[in-house]
Amino acid sequence: MGNSAPIIRIFHVYKRYGSQTALADITLDINAKEFVFVTGPSGAGKTTLLKLLYLGEPISEGHIIVDGMNLTRIKRDRMPFLRRLFGVIFQDYNLIPNKTVYENIALVLEIAGHKRNMITKKVGSVLRAVGMEDRMNAYPPSLSGGEQQKITIARAIAGDPKIILADEPTGSLDEDSAGDIMNLLRVLHARGATVIIATHDKELIRSIPARQIRLDHGHLREDTGSI
Amino acid sequence: MGNSAPIIRIFHVYKRYGSQTALADITLDINAKEFVFVTGPSGAGKTTLLKLLYLGEPISEGHIIVDGMNLTRIKRDRMPFLRRLFGVIFQDYNLIPNKTVYENIALVLEIAGHKRNMITKKVGSVLRAVGMEDRMNAYPPSLSGGEQQKITIARAIAGDPKIILADEPTGSLDEDSAGDIMNLLRVLHARGATVIIATHDKELIRSIPARQIRLDHGHLREDTGSI
Amino acid sequence: MMLMFLKRALLDLKNNPLLHTVTVIVIALSVLIVSTFMLFSFNMAKMITVWESGVRLIVYIKPGIPMAEIETLMDDISHMSGVKNVRFISKQEALAKLAKKMNKQLSLIENLDKNPLPDALEVWINPAMKQWKEIERLAIHIESSHLVDDVEYGKNWLKKFTGILNILRFSAVMMSLIFFLAAVFIVANTIRLVFYSRIEELKIMRLVGATDRFIKMPFYIQGLIQGAAGGLIGIVILYVFFIIMLSSIDIDAVAYSFSIEFIPVKSMIIIIFCSMFAGWLGCYISLRRFLKQ
Amino acid sequence: MMLMFLKRALLDLKNNPLLHTVTVIVIALSVLIVSTFMLFSFNMAKMITVWESGVRLIVYIKPGIPMAEIETLMDDISHMSGVKNVRFISKQEALAKLAKKMNKQLSLIENLDKNPLPDALEVWINPAMKQWKEIERLAIHIESSHLVDDVEYGKNWLKKFTGILNILRFSAVMMSLIFFLAAVFIVANTIRLVFYSRIEELKIMRLVGATDRFIKMPFYIQGLIQGAAGGLIGIVILYVFFIIMLSSIDIDAVAYSFSIEFIPVKSMIIIIFCSMFAGWLGCYISLRRFLKQ
Ligand SMILES: Nc1ncnc2c1ncn2[C@@H]1O[C@H](COP(=O)(O)OP(=O)(O)OP(=O)(O)O)[C@@H](O)[C@H]1O
Ligand SMILES: Nc1ncnc2c1ncn2[C@@H]1O[C@H](COP(=O)(O)OP(=O)(O)OP(=O)(O)O)[C@@H](O)[C@H]1O
């Protein structure tokens, strides 16, 4: 699939939570503009792997290099800029409950320093993309599970990120909505984004031919490589 | 499927959130010891319907009678006892983050007034049933999405409820775990519990022959009836 | 049952250490303020009592009244309300006193051939009688006797002083009230903030079938424990300050007529009860709002 | 840029009304306590100054000293440190005064054939000189002059009084310090509690790429706004109390020599700045901990 420059390089990475080893000796490269599934049963370490990439958790051992930056050695004041490379669809949504849907998404753009009218336009367009433009002024707790997930997706793509990390992006969605979201991610991929999706939805994986990385109990069990 | 006495009777029920109508004119009976799927796309009103049953939200219009109690007229001090009829698997887990897994589950039994050593035994057994006995002393935020879901399931069944309400119980689970959980719910059903599962997982619905109630935009679109 | 609630309350204190520590700190500081002020007022009240025991009237007897009549008068006066005791001062004693007082103008007295001073009574006023007006009324009453020539009272500074002591007393009461109420509300509001941050937890408990009582009791117990802990800590801090202060004051320059003392144990107990009440109140206000929903 | 942060701070105040209201209430109450005490101390200090302006020495001149020498002495004394002014009292004036003072013992003076009193100087002490010892030293210094017969000073009550005023002064300083620190820490801890309840929100902001500055600024602005609002409200409440108090005191019985005044504007401004500082401090402590993670 085209471009072969690795945007993410993972070298012998371990992640331990106390005595618990969530990831053990993971080594792999992900190229720019790749489309990757990370699979594995519950507790395999999928979410943990994604967290390490955007510095959601510190790395216990090993090195990860993202877009030329070594995450083990990165300076505190560079971290926000690293994080802005990513658009993350969090498994637990992570929406701010007392800000409206609009404010939640606008926040990402404000952080990146965008202008006011540009923000208004952009928020409108991503909400339209996930079919939630009519709930702009709702607060997250007043949305259904699937609706919250859509807002999280809208927030993740609002900043036109280089890399999209999607953690179980369709877990709370019905078949039709899930299909819409996957199409959206494919469009963004076609426009040049690297897309990494953690999921255990076998059907979802079957629906798109893409590289698959399978984890189990923190170990890398299988990597189909770019296809 | 055997017993035909309705344990839940819903008469012309409406639920409105401000100007938004989440449920419109729902009328249906659910018999004791039935196994029911509530299906429908995201935002259809599945969660809302379950919430009305356990008084998670007030009913806007109409009547619901659960085990002989009219929810519209129930007295404040009877509500806790109504709620103890139900074991609820919440869509968003609703675990208390600064209590351990053990404490979270034990809470339900303490509330019901059980004895200390009975609580210890029971918590151990439900955690074993969902395969999480080794994480008894972990705090919920340190669990993966699927693990949290399993804890929620364990909590829901700990009190041996008459009625189990499961809101998307397998959304974060891999195929194998999901199968285990469904088997668990079927065993509880066979032992005499009424089971109501809200889900949009078509595969799950196909896997078990049961009554299906389909909602869409708050309207009752289809009810296959007991089979 | 109560034991179970106590256990749950303690477990919860363990589960939210930062939250509860901050709450106890705020309570302790509030108690510190109130008890500091109580210490001050208490000692000032003592001081004022010492001063006021110095208020007296001088009753000048008309010349030539026989001693028996004077004694009847003394008896009458000593039964008037507000009078602590009455002492007879003969004209000889008065002159001797005057001579002693006028050390620089002694020649003035030495030049006298007969004692020009009258007999007099010294009437000591009960310190409980605080209003200048009452003292005045007493004086007029005594003056109305046909035996009495004149009544002298109220060195000017003392008169001014009584007024000022009344301001002090009044402001102390006002301030105690303000400080106490403020402290109670600070504590109550702090506990409300803690409560607010835990409202999700309570909602969950309610959804899984907890009764209001089951939700409330551990909160109340916590409120009481935090109030007691904060109160105790506040008083201990004040005591430390007090010891430091005592050792840094030049005691000799200050402590002629009275010594500085720490607030009495009874007041400490009252303070701790009040801070427990405030803790409970904070819970009560927050819970009532929550449980109404 | 700053404007954007201000907007975000205000938006957030709108989004968490209960939280911020409770915070402002706690700040207002803390300020109320401190400013009540300041009001009290301020008026007491004024009162003490009024009293102290009454401290003076009487310098008795040896008999037969010519006026010219006395004038030189007066000049010398008036240049000594702590002396406010010096007034000459002739023996005639002294006797007239004595006669007036001794209204009951007048016969005593009427019986005199020559004035036995000496000439004297009245030396008024600067109220800034507060230590009794300093006054004593001054007296000894003056006494060493060959023109001076004796120096009289220190009516006993005033001496006792100076000691007591020093305790008052000392406790006022100690208490101000305690109250001020306690209030600052109450405010800071309250803001910490609010912060604690919002930590999830900040974590999310950080995860989506917010810089420390972006997270911090609105908090600081809020802390300052809340501090200012709380300070203002606290002072207004005190002012209302003050007006009520004034109207309920019997002014005539009290206000001979001085009038009760509200804390000066300068102090109000200081209070508000301090409460803003406390608001900022609370944010600073909490944020430093959070950002270190
Ligand atoms: N903060 C934490 N502290 C301790 N253990 C943790 C923490 N986060 C994750 N773990 C553990 O690490 C393991 C991997 O977790 P992870 O969230 O990566 O799983 P996952 O593959 O995303 O699972 P799921 O499909 O259920 O989301 C799990 O066993 C989990 O309990
Ligand atoms: N508290 C609330 N305030 C306002 N609207 C609400 C609230 N809760 C739910 N809604 C709205 O009611 C509708 C039904 O929500 P519900 O949660 O029942 O959907 P659902 O069928 O469970 O969807 P999902 O599959 O996404 O969980 C949605 O449009 C939702 O936005």
Ligand SMILES: [Mg+2]
């Ligand atoms: Mg996960």
Ligand SMILES: [Mg+2]
């Ligand atoms: Mg739902």
